[in-house]
Each structure stands twice: as structure tokens, then as C-alpha cells.
Amino acid sequence: MNQQSNSLQPEQKRGIYITVVVVVIAVCLFVGFFVYGLSKPKILSDSELKTNGTFLFDNPRSFKAFSLVDYNKQPFTPEDLQGKWSLIFFGFTYCPDICPTTLVLLNRFYQGQVEKGKYAEDLQIVLVSVDPARDTPEKLYDYVRFFNKDFVGVTGEFLDLHRFATQLNIPFSKSPGGGENYNVEHSGNIAIINPKGHYVGFFRAPPELSKLNVGYESIRATR
Incomplete structure (x- = not known):
């Protein structure tokens, strides 16, 4: 067999x-x-963006001329908002809570975008002071760079700052009393500026890291 x-x-x-x-x-x-x-990136519709805390205008808004100064004592003008995406937050160095909390979050957001490597090269984060009497360029330099050395700090004369903030729908006012330790009430919204230097929308306060990432990446993927 x-x-x-x-x-x-x-x-x-x-x-x-x-x-x-x-x-x-x-x-x-x-x-x-x-x-x-x-x-x-996840692409969100305008209604989904609003639910996510991101509000975009139907028509981008251009700036009237303004002249401020950055923490290196260099002029900060509309030209400094061109050629890049800018997220602008208003605050002050004596701020007890909202400002440091938001700057910590913006640092985490920025570092995350750097690690992803797609939408970070042309992104700048700007803190604009609402307390020019105390926020000198030197003080802003130390304060802003404590959170991230790539962030930009901006100050200027009170009326110039007020006009600039008004263009971005950011109200602020000095609280009565308090002596030298006075507080400044201000909006916590984060303005969004496109590479043409136009105001296109804002992230509603208080920001959340996940929503900030999704909203920003959706904007970058579609605009």
C-alpha cells in the first residue's frame, strides 16, 4: 500500500x-x-462650530489703523497680524485667575499643535494687556514668556488699547476701589485673526482644550 x-x-x-x-x-x-x-482634522459645520464654542463671522472684519508696542518695545501694528493665524487674548499680569488659567490652556493647545506639526508654523498667540498702567513691556516679557517663550505680549497707551479691544468686541474696565491692587474686568473670549489680518471670529470663554483644538483645526482645514 x-x-x-x-x-x-x-x-x-x-x-x-x-x-x-x-x-x-x-x-x-x-x-x-x-x-x-x-x-x-474633523470638519465641522458652522452650527457645529457654534455648539463647540467657535463663532465665525459671515464676513471677515478688517482693522482700522492701530499702533501698540510689544514686550520687546517694538511697534505692534496691523502688519504684525498678516501672514499668519493669530489668537488674541486680553488680560493683565495682576490677573488672579482667568488670565493664568487661559494662558496655561493656550500653552497646552500650542504645544499640541506643534507636536502635530501641521498648523503650528504660522500660528501666533498674543496677550494684549488691559492694564497698561502696571503692565510695562518688561513685566509683560517675564509674565508671558513664563507660559510660553513663543507667545507675544502687547501693551500701549490706554486709549489705543481700548480702541483695539473695541474692534475685537472685547470690553474691559477697571473695577472701583482696591487702591494699587485694583482688578480689571475683561472678556475672556479669544479672537481669531486670519493671515490677511482680518478678524474672522472668536472662541467663546471659557475655552476648553478639546474644543479649541477641534475648532481651530476645522477652521484651518477649510479656510
């Missing part, structure tokens, strides 16, 4: 090889599409 051979025929080996190759290719394609889906 002849012993049955356990070896596979060439046709069988070829069939198994083809099946394995097809399965490997399918798995690679699936993983590739999955990774691409994770890395691709």
Missing part, C-alpha cells in the same frame, strides 16, 4: 501564497485608512 504524501502540490502552495498576500495587503490598507482618519 502506497503511503499518502503530506506535501502540498505546487498549485496549492501558490493558492495559499496568493491568499496570504491579499490578506496582508487588505490589513495594511485598513490600518492606513484608519491612521489617516485619525490624523485628518
